[in-house]
Amino acid sequence: MARTVGVVGGGQLARMMLPPAVALGVELRVLAETEGSSAGIAPHVVGDYTDVETVLAFAREVDVVTFDHEHVPQPVLERLVAEGVAVHPGPHALQFAQDKLRMRERLGELGVPMPDWARVEDQEQLQAFLDDHGGRGVVKTPRGGYDGKGVRVVSSASEAADWFDRGALLVEELVSFQRELAQLVARRPSGEIAAWPVVETVQLNGVCAEVFAPASPSLAASAADEVARTIADGLDVTGVLAVELFEAEDGRLLVNELAMRPHNSGHWSIEGSETSQFEQHLRAVLDLPLGSTMARSPHTVMINVLGGPADGDLDGRYPAALAASRDAKLHLYGKSPRPGRKIGHVTAWGDDLDDVVYRARAVSAHFE
């Protein structure tokens, strides 16, 4: 049986695959960008994931290749497949996570609800879209954006003028939303899908700050599961798929972004679900039976530790943070504090939402 999983990318998502790999008896190997990466605690090699020979050499030592990020170029991915490497998710799925214009086109074919959008080649086309949508819109570079990068809210086409050099842009309706949701599912190559409860995500400056699992129920939230399953099947995603959604003021549930890997909005599942997103991702890419995605508590709250203490003294705050709540869990990613950088997260759970939030914030407050 295939039991060695190779992860391209040495970030915290690869790092957090290590604990469930230990339990499952799965061997994990990481292709890291640099020495000292977050996932460098696992057996790893350092190399350039855009270099086909480097990735191929790494892939030959493992049974399945998967990813910490979506940035491996298509030609590299396609070469792996041509050489018979099991790649999950595969290049045909990843293209939709790598290119937001392709994603919008494909989701349109699948009939998935989305914000109004258009492909715009120049300022004139962009301005026309803005004029049709109350004078404002969200402009996105099709490639390379994440955590608020490559995204601008504009009220004039000129505000995106510098981006047209790189080619066509995506423009989307600026959705007035009640809240943002995230629906995670995992899908095996053989087709089995498991969905976690839909969660509410709170963003701060384009970066996920807090996650509430499950989201308080609403008509829109109850549709999220079906939307994510449609996308996972339609795009042939293998592994974890995260679907970021808007619950619009007018009640529409609209797909915002996709990620084809474990996702920040799923970190709550480590303690909060019977099977964490990291364990499930390993099971899925190995085409093993998926685990239960039931919540273990009525409420689980995850708070990101962004940047760390202003004085950089992470270690000094550590004991007090642990003492602040004996039943919350602090996760650190082995990264140096730097303003805005995700260096860890805190999870708390229980029956009473206010108490759960209080306990999680009591810990995270030590790192602000």
Added chain:
Amino acid sequence: MARTVGVVGGGQLARMMLPPAVALGVELRVLAETEGSSAGIAPHVVGDYTDVETVLAFAREVDVVTFDHEHVPQPVLERLVAEGVAVHPGPHALQFAQDKLRMRERLGELGVPMPDWARVEDQEQLQAFLDDHGGRGVVKTPRGGYDGKGVRVVSSASEAADWFDRGALLVEELVSFQRELAQLVARRPSGEIAAWPVVETVQLNGVCAEVFAPASPSLAASAADEVARTIADGLDVTGVLAVELFEAEDGRLLVNELAMRPHNSGHWSIEGSETSQFEQHLRAVLDLPLGSTMARSPHTVMINVLGGPADGDLDGRYPAALAASRDAKLHLYGKSPRPGRKIGHVTAWGDDLDDVVYRARAVSAHFE
């Protein structure tokens, strides 16, 4: 802050410290007996733990030294302490886990309830003890016994004749017990103690086979917490202390064995407690605030995978075992199947004990 923990011994206990080390941002290093050991997935060196220079060189690279087993010789431990290494538990505590005669003497001083016992130098003394205790007794070699090794139930002194070459033996009353319990606590160098719920353990041929957490309540069980705290304080144990107990037919709660490390009877805590014994051990030896030891479910059951499938085809059984219960967890230790060898365990949890047992056995049955 001290953040690198060195574990002497490369068995499954060291292995299972790795997942919480990842989450806590604690660096783990292992001194393993051989290449390919269970904990060899963590950064490790291979060396002889009875060689003082080997252990000292290992210790110099870490902030705290702790253990996967209790077999490091006292002179080695004492040298570490003399060189200023933080050793938890320390040699003064470990001596009582290494020598069962010393343990009985010391527990007697602490007034802890025990089976009747005696130190016997020869067959004559042993026979006198047997004659006073209904003609039967349990003879133990003071050192080196575990999992039923070094223990014999005898009805005549001649049955232990071969063991007297090695020196004095321990003989104990053969306790008629209703059940066996285990009480685990963790203690920090600064004195804080946290106790898990007492559990019931079921042994098969002297080896732990199943654990039920918590044990169904009884007058004796409710006293276990106090007994374990008395021992932890009295022996100055740091890290996890496991106290194996008999609940005798006559209602007495009697201390059977001690272990000063994470223990098989605590594996349930990985999923079943808010803080697992492995996380707590790391927190304790680093003198960090201890985590909550509350149970996360009304019932958690742990079943050891002993030996593995008779045909040795562990991998072939793996998918079916995972499919047998989507909400049980299979832990494998990276060991080859061999009759009687602990190669993994299964944990299930929930509200209904019968259902929990059923689900755990549905998984473990694939490896019998």
